[in-house]
Amino acid sequence: MQINLTGHHIEITDALRDYVDAKFAKLERHFDHINNVHVILNVEKLTQKAEATLHVNGGEIFADSEHQDMYAAIDGLIDKLDRQVIKHKEKMKRH
Numbered sequence: 001m002q003i004n005l006t007g008h009h010i011e012i013t014d015a016l017r018d019y020v021d022a023k024f025a026k027l028e029r030h031f032d033h034i035n036n037v038h039v040i041l042n043v044e045k046l047t048q049k050a051e052a053t054l055h056v057n058g059g060e061i062f063a064d065s066e067h068q069d070m071y072a073a074i075d076g077l078i079d080k081l082d083r084q085v086i087k088h089k090e091k092m093k094r095h
Contacts, residue, residue: 001034008042010070016041019071023078031085033057033092041070050077054085058092061085 003024005012020039028034036055043049050073051064061084065076 001028002036004036004038006038006040008040010041010043010048012041016070020074023074027078027082027085030082031056031089034085041074043070048073050074052077052081054081056085056088059088061088 001024003021005017005020024037024039034054034056037052038055039050039052041048041050046068047066048068048070049064049066050070052062054061061081063077063080063084065073065080067073067076
C-alpha cells in the first residue's frame with residue numbers, strides 16, 4: 001500500500017507521517033486490497049482537517065474529519081474509513 005501524504009498550510013513532520021503510517025497499517029489489517037491512499041492534511045484557522053481517498057479493488061473510498069487537534073482529526077478519519085472499508089469488504093463478499 002502506497003501512502004501519498006500532502007499538507008496544506010501545515011508542515012508534514014516525521015511524527016505526523018509516522019502517525020498516519022501506523023494508523024493506515026491498522027486499516028490495512030482489516031482489508032488488504034488497498035492499492036493506493038492519498039491523504040491531505042489541511043489547516044484552516046482554528047480547524048484541522050484530515051481527508052483521504054483510498055483506491056481499492058472495485059472502487060474508491062473517501063472520508064474526511066475535522067477537529068481542533070490534527071491527531072484527533074486523523075483518528076476520526078481512520079474511524080470513518082474503517083467503517084467504510086468493512087462495508088466495502090462485505091459488499092465484495094456478496095458478489
